[in-house]
Amino acid sequence: MSNIFSRLIEKSRKRSPWVYRINAGSCNGCDIEVAPCFSPRYDGEQIGALLQGSPKHADILLISGPITLRTKDMVKDVYDQIPSPKAVIALGSCPATGNLFHDSPTIVGSAEAVIPVDLYVPGCPPRPQAILEAIQTAASLLEKGETRSQKEVTNG
Numbered sequence: 001m002s003n004i005f006s007r008l009i010e011k012s013r014k015r016s017p018w019v020y021r022i023n024a025g026s027c028n029g030c031d032i033e034v035a036p037c038f039s040p041r042y043d044g045e046q047i048g049a050l051l052q053g054s055p056k057h058a059d060i061l062l063i064s065g066p067i068t069l070r071t072k073d074m075v076k077d078v079y080d081q082i083p084s085p086k087a088v089i090a091l092g093s094c095p096a097t098g099n100l101f102h103d104s105p106t107i108v109g110s111a112e113a114v115i116p117v118d119l120y121v122p123g124c125p126p127r128p129q130a131i132l133e134a135i136q137t138a139a140s141l142l143e144k145g146e147t148r149s150q151k152e153v154t155n156g
């Protein structure tokens, strides 16, 4: 019975990934592209994706913007609040490299400096279709147990 229950949870994770979004210092360009992903135009719910109001209910973290001195602790805290297994998607050039803000004295750098990132979506900003594709890919990684957080648990 518990085996059936575990399989049901694994399938749900792939078919209905719940998503939480944080802005770590973004110009809002990436966030503006996330909004239509969950609107009738791009309709993320067609792939089961649902935006959540709390990290405690999420499977996938979307992060936009470069990590700043002011947001780095918040980013780590939000990541820790998401129950395992979890996946992280970095949106746009900022969380990948710091982008045009990289040499600012208030910038820590890429998201990788604070949390393990599973997928990067290129662009400044990325298009909604690319964001939804990344959510589907992250859901598949979760189902296969291949996210960084899952591998870290397996490797001890």
Ligand code: SF4
Binding pocket: 025, 026, 027, 028, 029, 030, 031, 064, 065, 066, 091, 092, 093, 094, 095, 099, 123, 124, 125, 126
């Ligand atoms: S990647 Fe571009 S659009 Fe996105 S937060 Fe950075 S500067 Fe703004």
